[in-house]
Each structure stands twice: as C-alpha cells, then as structure tokens.
Amino acid sequence: MAQTFVVINDTTLRDGEQTAGVAFTAEERIAIARALSEAGVPEMEVGIPVMGPEERENIQAIAQLGLPSELMVWGRMCDADLDAAAGCGAHTVNLSIPVSDIQIRHKLGRERDWVLRTITHFVNRALDLDLDVCVGGEDASRADMDFLLRVLETAELAGARRFRFADTLGLLDPFTTFKRISQLREASDLELEMHAHNDLGLATANTLAAVLAGASHINTTVNGLGERAGNAALEESVAAMHHLYNIETGIDSRRFPEISRLVAIASGRPVPVNKSIVGDAVFTHESGIHVDGLIKNPLNYQGLAPEEVGRTHTLVLGKHSGSSAVMQAYAWLGIALTEFEAKTLLARIREHAVATKQTPSSADLERFYLEAMPRAQAQS
Numbered sequence: 001m002a003q004t005f006v007v008i009n010d011t012t013l014r015d016g017e018q019t020a021g022v023a024f025t026a027e028e029r030i031a032i033a034r035a036l037s038e039a040g041v042p043e044m045e046v047g048i049p050v051m052g053p054e055e056r057e058n059i060q061a062i063a064q065l066g067l068p069s070e071l072m073v074w075g076r077m078c079d080a081d082l083d084a085a086a087g088c089g090a091h092t093v094n095l096s097i098p099v100s101d102i103q104i105r106h107k108l109g110r111e112r113d114w115v116l117r118t119i120t121h122f123v124n125r126a127l128d129l130d131l132d133v134c135v136g137g138e139d140a141s142r143a144d145m146d147f148l149l150r151v152l153e154t155a156e157l158a159g160a161r162r163f164r165f166a167d168t169l170g171l172l173d174p175f176t177t178f179k180r181i182s183q184l185r186e187a188s189d190l191e192l193e194m195h196a197h198n199d200l201g202l203a204t205a206n207t208l209a210a211v212l213a214g215a216s217h218i219n220t221t222v223n224g225l226g227e228r229a230g231n232a233a234l235e236e237s238v239a240a241m242h243h244l245y246n247i248e249t250g251i252d253s254r255r256f257p258e259i260s261r262l263v264a265i266a267s268g269r270p271v272p273v274n275k276s277i278v279g280d281a282v283f284t285h286e287s288g289i290h291v292d293g294l295i296k297n298p299l300n301y302q303g304l305a306p307e308e309v310g311r312t313h314t315l316v317l318g319k320h321s322g323s324s325a326v327m328q329a330y331a332w333l334g335i336a337l338t339e340f341e342a343k344t345l346l347a348r349i350r351e352h353a354v355a356t357k358q359t360p361s362s363a364d365l366e367r368f369y370l371e372a373m374p375r376a377q378a379q380s
C-alpha cells in the first residue's frame with residue numbers, strides 16, 4: 001500500500017546541536033522549538049539529558065511550553081542516560097546502542113548477545129519509568145542484516161515502539177537503503193525511523209528511499225545541520241516527498257525561510273547561497289534564455305513554485321543576461337529602452353559583472369543609462 005503520510009522527527013535541537021562548534025542558548029532552543037512546532041513539525045528530539053542539569057533544564061523549559069509537538073530525548077542504553085531522561089517532560093526516549101560488529105567489538109568490547117540482552121533490559125526499565133522507547137540502532141548501515149532482524153525482534157518483544165535505523169557514518173546510497181528498510185519493514189511491526197547523514201551528499205535521497213520502503217518516521221534538521229556533513233534537511237525532505245510522491249508531512253513549508261534564518265543565526269552556520277529551497281540564490285535567475293522564458297510564462301523554467309516555500313523569483317542582470325531582461329529591468333525603473341539601447345547597455349552590464357563579480361544595483365543601471373545615452377540625459 002502506498003504511503004501517504006510520514007512523521008517528521010526533527011532533531012535540529014539534538015543532532016543539529018551536536019555539530020562541532022554549534023551551541024544554542026536556552027532562548028535560541030526555545031525559539032527554534034516554537035518555530036518548528038508552529039510550522040507543524042509533529043515530533044522533535046530536543047536534547048541529551050545526561051549532559052547535565054543545564055541541558056535537563058533546557059529540555060524541561062521546552063516541555064513546559066506545552067507545544068503540540070511530541071518530544072523525544074536522546075541517550076545511550078545505560079542507567080545514567082536513562083535515569084537522566086526520566087522526568088524531563090519528554091514522552092519518548094531514544095536509547096542508542098551500537099549494532100554493527102565493528103562498534104560492538106571495538107567500541108564496546110562486547111558480543112552480539114550482550115547487545116540483545118541489554119536491549120531487553122533497558123526497554124523494560126524505560127517502560128517502568130513511563131517512557132515510550134525508540135531503540136536507536138547506531139551504525140545500523142554496517143550491521144549484519146540477520147543480526148539487525150534479531151535486534152528488531154528483541155526490541156519489539158521487549159515493548160519498544162520504534163526502531164531508529166541510523167546511517168551514523170553516512171555510508172548508504174538510496175538503493176541499499178531501500179533494500180534494508182524493506183527487509184526490516186517486512187519482518188517487524190515496529191515504527192521504523194530513518195536517520196541519515198550527508199557525508200556523500202545522499203542524506204535526503206536515502207531518507208526518501210527509506211520512506212518508499214516503508215519507514216514511518218524520519219529524522220531531519222533545519223538547513224541539514226548535524227554532525228560532520230549533517231543530516232537530511234527538513235526543507236528538502238518535506239518538499240521532495242510532497243512533489244515526488246504526494247507524501248504529506250503536515251508541515252507548512254512557507255515557514256522555511258524564517259526557520260532557516262533562525263537556525264543559521266543560532267548555529268553560526270550561514271546557509272550556502274545555493275542550498276536547495278532556502279539558499280539566497282536558488283530562485284534568482286540571470287541567464288538570458290531562462291529569464292526570457294520566465295517573463296513569457298513562469299512555468300517555462302519553474303520546477304518548484306517559490307511561493308510554496310515562502311520565496312519569490314528574483315531576476316538579476318549579469319554576464320549571461322539577454323536584451324529582453326535588460327529591457328524588463330529598465331522598465332521596472334520607469335525607463336523604456338529601444339532594442340538598440342538594450343544591446344548597448346547589455347555590453348556595459350557584462351563588463352560590470354566580470355569586473356566586480358556582482359549584479360548591478362538600480363543605481364548602477366541608472367548610471368550606465370546616463371553614461372551611454374547622453375542625449376537622453378539632455379532631453380530629460
């Protein structure tokens with residue numbers, strides 16, 4: 001049965017903040033939580049309680065806002081982390097445990113059976129503490145698939161609600177993701193959550209593949225923030241699922257620009273101008289052929305309507321402009337150009353673009369006009 005809805009669990013306030021060098025203030029955390037919730041994000045992972053009393057207070061402050069979004073906190077599968085998670089005001093805890101042999105042996109110094117026993121023990125303990133449990137499969141992408149199936153079976157039997165498939169190192173591609181998640185989906189009734197990393201630039205693609213394979217939940221971050229190359233971007237995931245597969249998330253994508261700005265400032269990580277959906281320049285057009293086409297009918301060169309994600313088209317003049325764009329730009333300044341004048345000014349605009357690597361401002365355009373058209377100046 002084709003899926004029509006997927007639940008976004010946004011982890012900007014956990015994995016996003018885990019980005020090297022990123023640290024939000026308490027006020028910034030609250031502003032981000034509010035903005036995400038107001039945009040309709042149904043679930044948020046809001047921190048790591050075992051980090052200390054300040055982190056716990058910050059999590060409690062978000063819980064006290066009474067937002068409609070469900071809150072999750074993150075911890076490892078151990079007493080200290082679980083104890084810290086209880087009483088934070090979050091309904092769900094993600095308890096993370098390595099599931100790949102390399103991490104089981106060389107990080108924990110344990111065996112597979114220990115992992116299974118530990119899952120049973122801690123899922124039960126968390127349930128006793130009145131928490132819903134997501135078993136976080138760290139490094140699931142490098143885990144042996146037969147063992148991973150036993151992990152899910154153990155988690156389900158113990159009473160966990162969800163399994164998080166973490167591509168911790170960002171090693172997967174969409175085809176392998178689809179195969180693995182399909183296999184897990186077929187074998188288990190647990191909620192399945194995809195946690196992708198962008199080391200190969202595939203986080204959003206892998207996230208979509210997981211959803212098509214039956215993942216019910218996905219982790220995202222605003223601007224794709226997150227460890228190393230980051231996680232799947234909220235804005236890309238929402239727009240792509242809607243446009244490619246009619247899979248809805250209940251999120252108001254027109255809020256993306258303000259949320260993106262908020263997180264860019266709070267994280268000290270400016271958004272690259274060409275970042276999909278939220279980058280400054282992704283609805284800006286210069287090329288003569290494209291601008292001419294857009295002026296004739298926006299649908300000629302519009303894949304995603306900018307209004308849908310709170311943006312607008314911007315036309316700029318530059319090296320690749322054509323004379324119709326020049327005439328249009330001057331018309332907006334109240335100057336009607338002849339074809340000949342437009343061609344003359346285009347040469348001047350190209351010279352400016354190459355020399356300054358910038359788009360001419362309105363003042364630049366007026367100056368070019370006055371310089372090139374001395375008779376126009378005399379007449380006016």
Ligand code: MN
Nearest residue numbers: 015168195227
């Ligand atoms: Mn992660």
